[in-house]
Amino acid sequence: MTVQDQRRPPRGLSYQELLDADSREVPETMRWNVPADLGLADVPIARYLSREAHELEKQHLWSRVWQVVCRAEQLAQVGDTFVYDIADRSFLVVRHAPGPEGLRAFPNACLHRGRALRDAPGRVEELQCSFHGFCWSLQGQLKRIPSEWDFPQVRPEEFELPRLRIGTWGGFVFLNPDPAAASLGSFLGVLPDLFERWPLAERYVRAHVTKVVNANWKLVQEAFLESYHVVTTHPQLLPGFGDANSQYDVFGNVTRTISPRGVASPLIGWRPSEQEQLDSALDVRLDDPPALRVPPGATARQVLAEAARTALRPTLGPGAELLCDAELVDSYFVNVFPNAHPWGAYNQIFYRFRPNGDDHRSALMEVMLLAPFAGERPPSASEIRLGGDDHWRDAVEVLGSLARVFDQDEFNLEAVQRGLLSTGRTGVTLSGYQEGRIRHFHHLYEQWVPGT
Amino acid sequence: MRRLVHPLTGATYEWADDGLGPVQVTDRQGVTGRFDRDGRRIAGELVSVDPEMCRWIASGGPTAGGAAGRSRRFETPETTS
Ligand code: FES
Ligand SMILES: [Fe+2]
Numbered sequence: 005m006t007v008q009d010q011r012r013p014p015r016g017l018s019y020q021e022l023l024d025a026d027s028r029e030v031p032e033t034m035r036w037n038v039p040a041d042l043g044l045a046d047v048p049i050a051r052y053l054s055r056e057a058h059e060l061e062k063q064h065l066w067s068r069v070w071q072v073v074c075r076a077e078q079l080a081q082v083g084d085t086f087v088y089d090i091a092d093r094s095f096l097v098v099r100h101a102p103g104p105e106g107l108r109a110f111p112n113a114c115l116h117r118g119r120a121l122r123d124a125p126g127r128v129e130e131l132q133c134s135f136h137g138f139c140w141s142l143q144g145q146l147k148r149i150p151s152e153w154d155f156p157q158v159r160p161e162e163f164e165l166p167r168l169r170i171g172t173w174g175g176f177v178f179l180n181p182d183p184a185a186a187s188l189g190s191f192l193g194v195l196p197d198l199f200e201r202w203p204l205a206e207r208y209v210r211a212h213v214t215k216v217v218n219a220n221w222k223l224v225q226e227a228f229l230e231s232y233h234v235v236t237t238h239p240q241l242l243p244g245f246g247d248a249n250s251q252y253d254v255f256g257n258v259t260r261t262i263s264p265r266g267v268a269s270p271l272i273g274w275r276p277s278e279q280e281q282l283d284s285a286l287d288v289r290l291d292d293p294p295a296l297r298v299p300p301g302a303t304a305r306q307v308l309a310e311a312a313r314t315a316l317r318p319t320l321g322p323g324a325e326l327l328c329d330a331e332l333v334d335s336y337f338v339n340v341f342p343n344a345h346p347w348g349a350y351n352q353i354f355y356r357f358r359p360n361g362d363d364h365r366s367a368l369m370e371v372m373l374l375a376p377f378a379g380e381r382p383p384s385a386s387e388i389r390l391g392g393d394d395h396w397r398d399a400v401e402v403l404g405s406l407a408r409v410f411d412q413d414e415f416n417l418e419a420v421q422r423g424l425l426s427t428g429r430t431g432v433t434l435s436g437y438q439e440g441r442i443r444h445f446h447h448l449y450e451q452w453v454p455g456t
Numbered sequence: 457m458r459r460l461v462h463p464l465t466g467a468t469y470e471w472a473d474d475g476l477g478p479v480q481v482t483d484r485q486g487v488t489g490r491f492d493r494d495g496r497r498i499a500g501e502l503v504s505v506d507p508e509m510c511r512w513i514a515s516g517g518p519t520a521g522g523a524a525g526r527s528r529r530f531e532t533p534e535t536t537s
Contacts, residue, residue, distance in 0.1 A: 286525070287525055288520070291457055291459055405525055415507065415511060
């Protein structure tokens with residue numbers, strides 16, 4: 005059996021067949037259907053556990069790859085700075101002028117004796133080191149040195165802060181420490197096409213939560229690259245979530261899953277009513293008042309789509325009418341290698357996964373909700389930081405029921421790390437189709453990080 | 457009681473906040489037990505349950521709506537309060 009054959013779930017419709025029943029015309033990009041076909045080899049476990057792999061990632065991945073720094077609105081005003089830390093390195097991004105060319109990125113280190121130039125984001129007029137007072141302009145030119153007579157070897161024109169590659173897409177600022185890297189545009193490939201109908205630059209940060217998870221960053225990330233885990237990790241979703249009907253695609257450095265909602269999982273073996281499918285999607289229990297009702301002859305998908313369309317009307321205006329049901333209802337999750345996850349359509353979710361500082365055994369999982377707005381841009385939500393012993397549900401006020409879903413995901417992640425340390429095996433086994441995005445990640449990873 | 461039927465096993469999971477473990481589970485044969493939020497057994501005859509379902513029930517709390525029930529896509533009458 006090939007990966008191509010595996011795309012049709014054993015029971016139920018393929019995702020493309022589901023799109024045929026949509027009430028609106030479906031965007032062309034949702035018709036793209038490109039599974040990863042990368043064989044069935046195991047992924048080496050040492051890649052997740054060894055310090056050596058982490059050191060190789062620092063050397064070959066984080067120092068060379070395009071990566072998300074922050075949202076552009078965090079660097080909106082001249083003088084705004086942002087400190088971006090990845091593994092053991094720190095970078096400083098500065099807005100020195102308005103417009104797309106007005107951003108600069110530097111290693112976050114003073115050229116005198118090396119102190120980090122800034123410890124945290126904030127607005128400044130110049131970049132003065134707090135140790136001895138060496139000072140640079142926002143463009144990175146040396147402005148002054150206390151007791152300049154004592155540094156006869158320092159020529160101001162040779163003492164500019166070294167500039168790093170920077171770019172923007174979708175309201176995100178990207179950075180690449182490698183001066184020889186290919187352009188951001190070529191790296192992102194089809195990503196702008198996928199998001200053409202849902203411009204992420206026109207969103208604001210409605211919620212922002214970062215949590216320490218006690219597992220390698222790749223293990224944490226991989227729990228968010230497939231819908232295969234829904235059957236046991238999120239059983240409550242099954243009456244209204246077509247886990248096995250999901251479509252998985254890969255496009256260069258970008259991959260995606262689209263999982264239909266408002267349809268029942270083919271795995272449950274019984275047929276929920278449309279109302280039961282809707283209730284499941286809204287976490288309505290047997291004794292709860294119904295949140296929404298499915299009118300006679302209608303489907304759960306239609307009701308969910310209409311509720312989402314209604315919520316978007318105040319911000320999107322007539323544009324909301326053009327959105328198809330699938331865009332309004334389904335889980336559409338995208339990954340940009342190596343670690344950024346903007347969700348498609350109006351799902352609003354953005355994730356990023358990183359090592360927790362220089363510790364390869366724990367990760368930072370960052371979640372933003374990016375909501376559309378009308379009129380003036382609302383202020384960004386401030387970041388909530390949760391530790392390794394905290395729970396996602398501690399952030400339920402800002403993340404809603406999503407925090408409870410992450411709580412279920414988190415239940416497995418430390419245990420995966422423990423299990424991999426205990427297993428006698430040398431590799432992890434992946435499925436051919438549904439876990440194809442994880443396999444694709446490792447396919448790219450092997451090209452970037454030789455020797456792991 | 458906020459009851460939810462496990463879509464695969466048919467067991468009923470419900471919130472029972474009386475200090476005995478927040479999640480009460482009743483299997484198809486009517487055997488019941490009390491469990492903590494991670495599915496660890498506290499009391500009762502029933503021994504094995506789905507821990508992820510217990511987490512879901514416990515995090516949903518005793519009443520419908522509110523922040524725990526809020527969808528990221530839209531508001532329903534119960535979640536706007
Ligand atoms: S079933 Fe997937 S890790 Fe065990
Ligand atoms: Fe999950």
